[in-house]
Amino acid sequence: MNIDKSIFLEKARLIRRKVVETSYNSKIPHLGSCLSCVDLLVYIYWFVLKIQIEKVDDPNRDIFILSKGHGAPALFQVLAEKGFFEEKLLDTFGKSGSFFHEHPPKPGYINGVEAATGSLGHGLPMALGMALAKKIKGLSSSCFVLLSDGECNEGSIWEAAMLAASLKLDNLYAFVDYNKWQATGRSQEIMALEPLAEKWKSFGWEVDEIDGHDFNSIDNAYKKIKTQLNKPKIIICHTIKGKGISFMEDDNNWHYRVPNEQELKNALYELEN
Amino acid sequence: MRNAFASELTKLAKEREDICLLSGDIGNRMFDNFKENAPNRFINCGIAEANMMSMAAGMALSGLRPFVYTITPFTTTRCLEQIKIGLAYHNAPVVIVGTGSGLSYSELGPTHHSFEDMAILNCLPGIKVLAPCDQNELKAFMREAITLDGPIYIRIGKKGEPILNTHQQIKIGKVTELMNGNQFLILCLGPITSEAIETSNKLKEILGLKPTIVSMGSLKPLDEKFLMTQLSKGYKYWITLEEHSVIGGLGSTVADFLQKNNSPKSIKLIKLGIPDEFIHKLGNQKFVRSQYGLDSEGIFDVLEKLC
């Protein structure tokens, strides 16, 4: 095992643990949604983004937007672990008067958050604007977005997709957390999402399709699409909602539920072993 | 309230073949009963609210009676032009239902808050803007809505709202007096009415006062006939209470009414609602209401100072 992969595994396990604990302590839902994208967030924050924590307002920093804003509990843990703010701030998670609740607020309240999300379908178009701004200003940095599959129901996603291709924004990267569920059912049953990769391809994007929990797959795909010029890029990441905790995996009840004490114990036990 | 919505709509769908339900990937399991009874009249339209709204317009123009249901910001401002053109301009008989209105999803932050929905829809010609205070008003409004022409917006809460209106005759555009008193006239819109009722207990206990508390039920049509009768009642203060911006909602509408009808100068209007700002320090509905003085104690404090 190489060194990179061990950081990936270690951080992903740590973030999963904290997300589960927070969900229990603060009664925050969307646990399945968070667990499904932890690996992608860890990859993006530890292996992709060029951001200096001391210079978070550097105009030439890379930008990440969590377009599936309900994954905020995972994002907040990642930001704390990366050192964007002191971990003890997370003690206020879910408490009255805190900025740490179910979605990322607008910039300025939680260090490292680049855009308020929570209403699905806003993150990609905003990142499109930011990527274009970088081009106009002659900056070399990039914008990264994490989308959910249900979010790809929104017309605004496809409007952004067409424009990004026409603007040839090769500094715009999207990852789809493709866990096959949305709030009330299977993504494919609600909207005919498939063939998802073909759709993005036909919209003019450079596309790869991989296992979104496997470090090597993610890493290879990212390194490959990165070299593509004149096109926006997307990696369709096949994931499992609730990934990492056997009794939550692929069970959409964990979109809404928070664990009880026994479930918390079982979950933590699984993550330790 | 949302459960009452689901069960009442299921009843209506059994009675009438033209009732359809369009939902934007929310309400997990809530509509199981509806789906069982009218499987082809339940459409999960996905997370694509603009499309859902225009589609409802098309269905209504084809003789059906669609109800469109999702979280308030997504069923109102997210698809505003679809409402303006498809529903209001075409006078399409669609019932829009916004769930989790105002501060009901307070912890979810500004993306899920709605303090502007009524103001915005209020200025679209031909659309009725209703905000029932409890499930009794909601059910009555739903039943009446499907007998009327044109689009209707119903703004509801979440769950667990207390029942306040037990009157037999609940009608769209007609207020219900929940408490008859003197000194203050409190005009309320939506489930936040319960805070005024709670305040009245304290008013009675501590100050020996009994206010008049009215559930408006509807912003448009406004029950002007009722308001006219109140002009001469000698109230020094008219107080409006809503879980909505103080701009453009009940407070503004009542101010317009008073101005239009040359109300006696002695009447002072006090608008209780959300100020013109986004909320960053989050918490549950109770917490945020208290931050803005919109809970029973905050209302009591306002009234006490007026005595």
Ligand SMILES: Cc1ncc(C[n+]2csc(CCOP(=O)(O)OP(=O)(O)O)c2C)c(N)n1
């Ligand atoms: C515009 C909009 N409509 C509806 C919602 C309510 N909502 C929150 S999460 C969600 C669906 C979640 O499914 P998906 O987007 O696939 O993400 P997952 O949780 O499966 O990762 C919905 C409909 C929303 N947040 N924004």
